[in-house]
Amino acid sequence: MASLIPFIHEILPMIMPSATRITRAKQLEPAHPTVEGPVIHREAIVNKCDKMCASVLTTRPKATSTIRHNSEQDAIVYAVSGNGILTVNQGLGMELKDHELSPGDFAFIPAWTEHQVRNETEEDVVWLMIQSGPHPIGADLADWGGDMVTVRN
Known part of the structure; x- marks a missing residue:
């Protein structure tokens, strides 16, 4: 009987497919764009499967996000519009590297x-972020290599 469990796990999605989920652009528009912060995070597809999720980040003109990491989740960032800079800590030391991203560019963040x-710039930068978990997790840091200020579970 135990040998059937892996087989059932593989065949069950074919027998009982899960529902397709749609998130409309209108649903991601800011409720109060003049009140929200310098980086607006909108969850587009979350908690729909156990392996990935998607969010839209809008970085306002002349704004910078907090320094953060995505805990155990890998992330892929796609630049939708505007020209922005992704700064990453490239290793164990403080080796900061800037990557300029333009519309259509991708970045992988381990x-x-x-x-x-x-x-x-003087215009919004919009990024699509795909993370390797059912919902975005991570932590905001006080500084590069610094203490965690906020934890997102």
Whole structure:
């Protein structure tokens, strides 16, 4: 009987497929764009499967996000619009590297990698972030290599 469990796990999605989920752009629009902070985080697809989730980040003009990491989740960032800068801590030391991202560019951020997004322009920068878990997790840090200020579970 135990040998059937892996087989059932593989065949069950074919027999009982899960529902397709749609999130409309209108649902991601800010409720009060003049009141919200310098980086607006909108959860687009979360808690729909156990392996990935998607969020939209809007970085306002001349704004910078907190320094953060995504805990054990890998992330893929896609630059949707605007030109922004992704700064990452490239290793065990304080080797900070800036990556300029333009619309259509992708970046892979490994788990536990400290990073920050920055917008030095006069227009919004919009990023799509895919993370390797059912919902976004991570922590905001006081500084590069610093203490955790906020934990997102």
